[in-house]
Amino acid sequence: MGTAFNQFMATVGAITLLASCTPIAPESINNDLSTPASAPPQSAADPVPTAFATSQLLNLLTAELAAQYGDDDTAVARYRREGAALNTPELLLAAQLAAERSGDVAAMQSNVQHWLQLFPDDLNAQKASIRTAAALADGARLADEALALFLRHGDLDLLLAAGAYLQHNHALYAGFSQQLNHWQQHARATEQQRLAVRLLDCQIHSRRTTKAKARRQLLGCTEQLAAASRHLRSANGAKIWRISVQLSVQLLTQLRRHFEAIALLQQSVRERPDAALAFDLARLLLNFNRARAQTALQQVLQIDPSHQQARLLRAVLLIDDNQLDKAQPLLAAIPADSRWYADAQYQLGRIADHQQHPKRALQHFRRVAPGVHFQHAMQRSAELILALQGQQPLEQWLHMQHRQHPTQREAFFLLELQLASQQRSDPLPILQRALAQLPSSAALLQRRAALLQERGRYLEAAADWRQLLAQQPDNALALSSLGSLQTIYLQKPDQGRRLLQRASQLAPDDPAVLNQIGWALYQQGDLEGALGRLLKAYALEENPLLASQLGEVYWQLKKPEKALNLWRDALQRFPTTPYVRDTIERLDVDLNGVYE
Missing domain, CATH: 1.25.40 (Serine Threonine Protein Phosphatase 5, Tetratricopeptide repeat)
Incomplete structure (x- = not known):
């Protein structure tokens, strides 16, 4: 409440x-x-x-x-x-x-x-x-109303925005295109209006086509549009020219004619300094010549000093070149109201971390808003708070994050689990609390099911795997885990076998699925079948659980040298995990002094 x-x-x-x-x-x-x-003025007749x-x-x-x-x-x-x-x-x-x-x-x-x-x-x-x-799904009406809105307000964006609906509803296409073709023949349309409608038509076709021949034909359309709009000096004219050039560049890159695309952008920027095209040029050059890309980004900022994305990209390139002192002022200049502010704060946090200034790094990481870098920034924030302030401030911070970012609650619970693993504390209470708030979270259900299965609480684990499969029927790990439980512990071998077969079909190269299937086969006495699955799993992902199980299969196949070598290697590589030691103790194996 x-x-x-x-x-x-x-x-x-x-x-x-x-x-x-x-x-x-x-x-x-x-x-x-x-x-x-500003709202439109009301007439006397308006209410x-x-x-x-x-x-x-x-x-x-x-x-x-x-x-x-x-x-x-x-x-x-x-x-x-x-x-x-x-x-x-x-x-x-x-x-x-x-x-x-x-x-x-x-x-x-x-x-x-x-x-x-x-x-x-x-x-x-x-x-x-x-x-x-x-x-x-009335394409004709959509086109008519978009055209009317464009003519009434003279804003090209209002027209182009209508075409974007066709990406999400193909039923609009026929009626929409028919109205555009009809309007292009309108006798009273100005040259700029005709170019705008033709641009929209070309843009729509470029989104739909995947064939090289059609793209080459569209390239001719965009080049003609760019040439025809080059002399127009109005805002809409400049926008038609810019978008036409961008469409040409897009088509050239799709045709793998990258150097032609770069040449077109260079020529266009020389003809008319344009920050958007200069930025496109910089991004293309990144794949071929980073120094020239840096020069292009400097040109973007000369044309438009408020182009924050160019400032951010230039700073990231400097960071990659280990020129941190040059990157910092660029990042610090990105204002808080910019959409790139969170990215800039993340990069500043990375720099402070590298320079071993944890307090400053924490300040920057905590300013990162939900987005691409949010989870990593929050993870690093949590680690820094724990190191600088201790457990109680960390718990208070996590509680505050749950309230401030309710849509990110799952991510914060997963972060708590990761921190618990690092501190070697029990993750189950966190999972119980998390699933009480997010009972349908697949990631959390999978974590709890695996943990319960590992601890021998097989009926509870099976219930979680079933709940997960109700949400994701093709989850191969859930299928293999539940199949393994039913085969080995729940006395339902026929059901378990069907689930294991389904998991194998869905994920034949998933090491976790191969692990479950291999161990189930071992428990049923199929040692050769188990060996094949576990060997493949261990080749894909070497971990201590697989090492312990694969070694046990070797041991039962009377191949003790292979088992002992595998276990010795695992004990050296994974000295803190219990799986190999538990297996050796259960089988009463002597590793000739390596294991005591």
């Missing part, structure tokens, strides 16, 4: 600023429904928005919670009712987002019609109509 209440109160602040809400869809960076910075009342706001928040935690139909209906009652674009936007979250296309259509009737000039309403057309 406390958690839900905290989430509810946290939502209050977000909803009161609903006018600046910017939902991000995967199709494009520009197809959001974000409210414009006058009613001020937010506390009760109405609470109703809206209640609906938001319903959308997040279930009862989506009620949430959509309440959003629509509140939006219609208040007649504000903000609540109509909220209604549309709730309908999208619940996948209710009829509600999306109904709401957007009402929204456009009340506020026909609202850009968010127009974008919502485009999204609804895509949800309805």
Whole structure:
């Protein structure tokens, strides 16, 4: 109850600023429904928005919670009712987002019609109509509305964003392309408008084709577009030219004509300094000439000093060349509001670690937000907190991370398990606590099942493996582990054999699966079959458990020299693990003084 209440109160602040809400869809960076910075002026005929009342706001928040935690139909209906009652674009936007979250296309259509009737000039309403057309798989309407929006606002991004929907819904393609072809023949279209539509058409085809011949034909289209738009000096004209060049470069690289792509970018940047193309040039040069790539990155920053990705990439190259003193100021200059700030902090943490400044490294690692480097940064943060401050501050920090990053709870539990392993403490209490909060976590279930099986708690382990297989029927490790349990310990050899066969088919080269199958065969008395599986597993991954089991198979096959040599080698390589010692004690083997 406390958690839900905290989430509810946290939502209050977000909803009161609903006018600046910017939902991000995967199709494009520009197809959001974000409210414009300045709302369109209202005519005398427009309804006058009613001020937010506390009760109405609470109703809206209640609906938001319903959308997040279930009862989506009620949430959509309440959003629509509140939006219609208040007649504000903000609540109509909220209604549309709730309908999208619940996948209710009829509600999306109904709401957007009402929204456009009340506020026909609202850009968010127009974008919502485009999204609804895509949800309805109406390609012709999607194209018509995208073109109308482009003509009305003159923003090329609004047109290009509509084409991104076709990547995710092929049913849109026929109607969309037909409307584009029809519009290109429109007598009143300006040259720039025709080029824009032709660019979109070429972009769509480039995403769909995989054949070299078609790519060569498209390359001719993009080269003509770049030549035709080169003289245009408007913002949209420059964008058409840039995207045309980028499409040409993409097609050239797909055709493995990399040096032509580099030459095209060099020529284009000479003709018109462009930071995006200069950055593309730098990335291509990385594969061929790092020094020239560094020069290209310097050119990017000369053209656009605020290009933080170029600054980050240049710093990473300097780190790779061990020029840490030159990399540090570049990374430190990346501001906190940049999307590359977390990456910069991670690299600064690496530098501080290398220079043996643990406190400074910890400061940087703790600033890394969820993303590519988040888990490694949090792991290093935990290790540094433990080394600098001790166990209790580490536990407090982990508790705080669970609250601050609820979507990363599994990762933090796995981190706790890793730390427990390093400290040689019992991981089972952590797993029990973790699975009480995340009962469907496959990674945690697999860890607990393997641990319970290792400790001889076979019925509990089998229950966890079954739960994991209910979620992932083709999990080869779960199949082989459960099959091994049923074959050896649970007196269900027929079921176990079927599971083992299925696991072998799914993962014939997985050492963990081979280990389970080999040991099950050994327990059934098939020594030669067990030897083949365990030998293959040990060749793929040498670990002490496999060494102990493979040695035991050799011993039972009357090949003591091979068993003794394998065990001696394992004791030297893995002196702290108990598997080999336990096997030697159980078999009462004398290693001639090596083992006492």
